Amino acid sequence: MYEFYSSDDIRRQNGDHGLDLGRETGRTAFRKDYARLLHAPSFRRLQGKTQLFPGSESDFFRNRLTHSLEVAQIAGGIAARLNHLAEARHFGEGIDLDLVEFASLAHDLGHPPFGHNGEAALDELMVPHGGFEGNAQTLRIVSTTEQKLVTDAAGEPSSAYGLNLTMRALASVLKYDRPIPLERRDGAALVKGYYDSESELVAAVKNAVAPGYVGEFKTIECSIMDLADDIAYSTYDLEDSLHAGFVTPYSLFDALENRSEIAVAVFDKTNKALADSGYEALDNPGQLTDCIEEVFRGLQPQNGVSTNTGVANKFRAGANAWLRDRQLASNSLARNQFTAQRVGSLIDSVEVKVNEAYPKLSKVMLSREALLRVEVLKHLNFQLVIRSSRLAVVEHRGKDVVRDLFLAFSDTGGRLLPDDWQTEYRAADGDSAKARVVCDFVAGMTDRYAAEMHDRLFGKGMSIFKPL
Structure with missing residues (x-):
């Protein structure tokens, strides 16, 4: 019988297993990992890193820290739901919520200042030296650059192990199982993965968590974090865009109907996500507008007039100024209703594909309909906001x-x-x-x-x- 969380999972980077398999006065090894991250300077600094809009523009906008907190809450909700499904029999006593939330709080640690442009700049400069990438940097931070004084195998004080996390915690932030090439040509595209400097550590993590496994390595905690990040990005970043007045429900719909270059880009990326999850692709970009109608169906302005009769028809008729104009920018109650309903329904749409031989490497995914709504909004927000001239x-x-x-x-x-x-x-x-x-x-x-x-x-x- 497999162990969903084994003694090797909780072995720390410096080789120490801790007391009683990591349990000390009721505090598990993963709870200690969570605490070490929460008190780390690199985690606090996330409050000063932009998520979508610069924090100096408004206290409302999310930063990398508040985004990570929201991802952790969503991920915890997903894990709690999975622990009550029939498939939970494969997960021992259940997926550890502390570990899932650890992965979520840590997932953006490696992002440099100024978002993806800062990442691109560092990667261009580091091409001759092994490149730069945010996820690879996250692993490097928690395993190398963040400082916590521990003892090495010989019992001597050492600062060589970062936060000295457990193997399973390190695995939970290993989002891309591929090494970044040490050498790439100038102008080469950014590669997502891990640095060569952490390659031995990654091999040790894989051997501890899933010995003998051959294939793409990604733990269920990492998979939950990744999905929660997509849900947060497609919901809360969109809320920031609505609040800022960068988009309206109508502008999302209009972009798909009247801006072919945007519709094609969203269509292609959405179909790729559907294919990666094994779902049937869309036939044409025109089908994307149905997603926008579905997303905003039931959203009510303060005067109580429901949009249930069909967003698309109202847009075309030009009858609903509340959805056409920027009134959502000042209607916090409606935005709160929108995000709460959306996140709740997406969590309820999560499914799990169990890896029978290695349950630790099981994959979580959204239903096709839910994934479609996430991908369309995520890529529309990217096209209309992140690629806008103002940003x-x-x-x-x-x-x-x-x-x-x-x-x-x-x-x-x-x-x-x-x-x-x-x-x-x-x-x-x-x-x-x-x-x-x-x-x-x-x-x-x-x-x-x-x-x-x-x-x-x-x-x-x-x-x-x-x-x-």
Whole structure:
């Protein structure tokens, strides 16, 4: 009989199993992992990293920290539901909620300042040195760069194990089971995976969690986190866009009907997601509008007039100004109704595909109808908001800031780094290792700190008293 959570799962990175299989006065090994993450500086810094809109524009908008908290809540809801399905018999005493929430809180740790443009800038600079990617950086942070003093196998104090997490916790953030090539040509596309520097660790994690397994490795906790992230992105990021007035229900519908380049892009990406889940593809982009109608069906303005009679017909007739105009931007009750109903229905639509031989590697997925609604809104929001000129200007500036900082720290031989990072830089063996130290430092910056540091180096913000 397999163990859904075995003693090897809770073995820590430094080899220690802990007391009583990780249980100390009622605190499990995974609860300790959760606590170590919650108190880590890299987790706190997520409050200063942009999710969709810059936090300086409005206190309403989500940042990477609040987004991660929402993902954790959704993931916990998914796990709790799965533990009550018939398939739960494969999961021992049940999927551990602490571990699922740990994976969710950790999933964005590796994102650099200024979002995906910051990620692109660092990857371009690191192409000769093994690349950069947010998920790979997350694994590196929790296993290497975040500091927690522990003992090594010889009992000597060491800071070489990051947060010294359990093998199963490390597995829960291994979202892409592929190594990023050490060498790529300039201009090559970003590769999602893990760095070569963590390849031995990844092999150890796989051997501990699923010994003998051959195939793509992804634990059920990671799968739940990944799905919860998609649900949050397609719901709460859309709510931010509605609040900001960047989109309205009508503009989503109109983009699919009258902007063919957007409709085709959303159609192609949605069909790819359907195919990846083994579902039947859509026949043509015209079918996407039915999803928008379904998503907003039943949404009610404050005057109590329901939209149940058909969103699409109302849009075409031009009769419902509440859905056509930007009134959702100021109607917080309606937005709250929209997000609450949507998240609840999506959690209820989650299914699980059990891996009979390795239940730990079972996969969670949405029903076809639910997946369709998630993918259409996710990609529509990307096309209409993230690719809009207003956000493009901000992100373009962020890419320049990240690039300038990296080059300034590298070109000065690390002399501009804080003292502890200078020590790491000097100890690094070779150009690639030194570049990785600089990359780690820049990637860990918040948006505000990066902009401020850039101003101190290249603008008018000089001060010898403000610490680095």
